[in-house]
Amino acid sequence: MILVSYDISNDKVRTKFAKFLSKFGFRLQYSVFEIHNSEAVLSNIENEIQNVYMKAFTEEDSVIIFNLSATCKKTCYGYAKNEETDVFVIT
Template sequence: MLLISYDISNNKLRTKFSKFLKKFGYRKQYSVFEIKNSDRILKNIQLGIAGEFEPKFSQTDSILIIETSETCKITRYGYAKNDESDLIIV
């Protein structure tokens, strides 16, 4: 799993970046996305950032990509704890 957090000052660029990330995963918080990881997906995201977004960044903009492993322990609280369970509606 990837966690991608971003802080982009330009509203238009920030909106464009969030739409870019929606193609790969789900928004967890306002500026945090959770993405199911594969080498291909990570490479596509990195190429998209380097080619389309990084040249437009100001000195205050930042993106963090955190790669978690299968052995990484994740504790969820609040709404996030429902993300791991299946929901069946009859």
């Protein structure tokens, strides 16, 4: 499972990003989507963020991807990448 959390200040970019994510999963909260994990889906999402959305982000915008698998990988984009900390998942 992948959790994607975002904080995007521009309404138009935020709406477009939410519509993009809704193709792959469903909304848990206003700015959090749950997506069933596969390498192809994750790669598609990361490529779209890097090639399309990063151009529209401001310094305050951020997207955080939690890859909740055996590795529990966390990937940050935008402002969020400056606040790297360890994440603990308790199951």
